[in-house]
Amino acid sequence: MDPKPIEAFGASLQEYYNNKCLSDVVIRCEGQEFAVHSLVIFCHSDYFKKQLTGPWKESQDKIIEITDFEANIVEAMLRFVYSFDYDVPPNTPPMIFHAKVYQIGDKYGIETLKKQALNNFKRVVESAEVTTEYASDLGDAVTTVYTTTPPKDRGLRDIVMNSSYWRLRQLITIESFKESLPMNGDFSTDLLKAITSRSGQGEIHTCSCYMCKTKFTMRIDSLADNASFFVPVIDENSYFNNTTLSDATIRCGGKDIAVHSLILYCHSEYFKKQLDGPWKESSDRVIDIADFDLTIVEAMTHFFYSFDYEAPADTSDMIFHAKIYQIADKYGIEALKKLSAIKYGTSIDAGWNMGSFPDAIQLAYTTTPPGDERLRTIAVEAVTERIGTLINQDAFCKMLSANSDLAINIIRRLHGESEKSREELQKCLQDKLWDEQRLSLGKPRRRP
Missing domain, CATH: 3.30.710.10 (Potassium Channel Kv1.1; Chain A)
Structure with missing residues (x-):
């Protein structure tokens, strides 16, 4: 695991x-x-x-x-x-x-x-x-x-x-x-x-059932096992975008975000090499990110300090999570990739009938390399389950015609399910025929 x-x-x-x-x-x-x-x-x-x-x-x-x-x-x-x-x-x-x-x-x-x-x-x-x-x-x-x-x-x-x-x-x-x-x-x-x-007796405690509230007494002869605990090392509210102890800056869209090299190093080898190698970023202590929106970069930085992020209220969750997956892939932040994939899958299932659904599905293919199947698999499964409805929508069909890889994967998935259904049907018919033959010979049906 x-x-x-x-x-x-x-x-x-x-x-x-x-x-x-x-x-x-x-x-x-x-x-x-x-x-x-x-x-x-x-x-x-x-x-x-x-x-x-x-x-x-x-x-x-x-x-x-x-x-x-x-x-x-x-x-x-x-x-x-x-x-x-x-x-x-x-x-x-x-x-x-x-x-x-x-x-x-x-x-x-x-x-x-x-x-x-x-x-x-x-x-x-x-x-x-x-x-x-x-x-x-x-x-x-x-x-x-x-x-x-x-x-x-x-x-x-x-x-x-x-x-x-x-x-x-x-x-x-x-x-x-x-x-x-x-x-x-x-x-x-x-x-x-x-x-x-x-x-000489165990401790007697008055207890109540948390469901029905019935009160009763209980003798406790030994202490319970300890519960495990784990506390994050970083307090987001204290150190996210806080210049205290900050020794590096991430710059995007005209905004500077104060960060700490130690935190970046633990999350991303990419940033570690940028700040620790013979590069401009190493001497200036500034990382410029120009190919992502500021909201995406801020979400990534939030994750560095809190292991979570939220999509802004005025954006499509599906599209936002797909873009988070993209930035995590670029900078080698595997934990953020896994989290964004989970959030992408949840938002796709909840918002498949929204207008942004085709664009969110398309992003799974246009922002990931062919060998990275995590988002693609989620997208194909979401489409396959609802293909009967989606195929009648112009926006979806237009998106599908522009993404041959997606169309091929959907066809393969549908064909595979069809073949599986055909095999199950054939087996069912064979079992029924075999039972009828046994009955004609005066033998009981087979056990299910």
């Missing part, structure tokens, strides 16, 4: 982790330096954004020093902002590592990293078997969680408390876990409250 547009973009963005190409900031920790891109960390963290744009030393030097976390925690944070995931280093207790990643996400206001670290932490805590090693790691994790999170932040605290509660019968027999209790008074208090309030 092909990746979704945002997943494909994310895969490209990963290539720029700790990559000096287009990097404009350095994060330094324990003697290690990480090359980063302001645009990427701005989208994840207002903390870093204020550091690099405010009246601070970091804003001038473009260097951020991190001294209160280990380098592998900082590395995990940076890997996440480029790939939405991170790995636990070898020979490192996962519980402790995820708890510290949660801590750095909390300090720098990276909510998505906190959620990812919490999910990872919960999976490790709840899925592992209770062993001596597990009990020791859990005790250390309790210490880390309760010393690095405020009392009102119940995320990690509830996980270790609930897991300890449900496994207390096993854990209380292991010395390392028992030793952790007096060292963590707040945790011991939370655990004691759970024991006394639940009295």
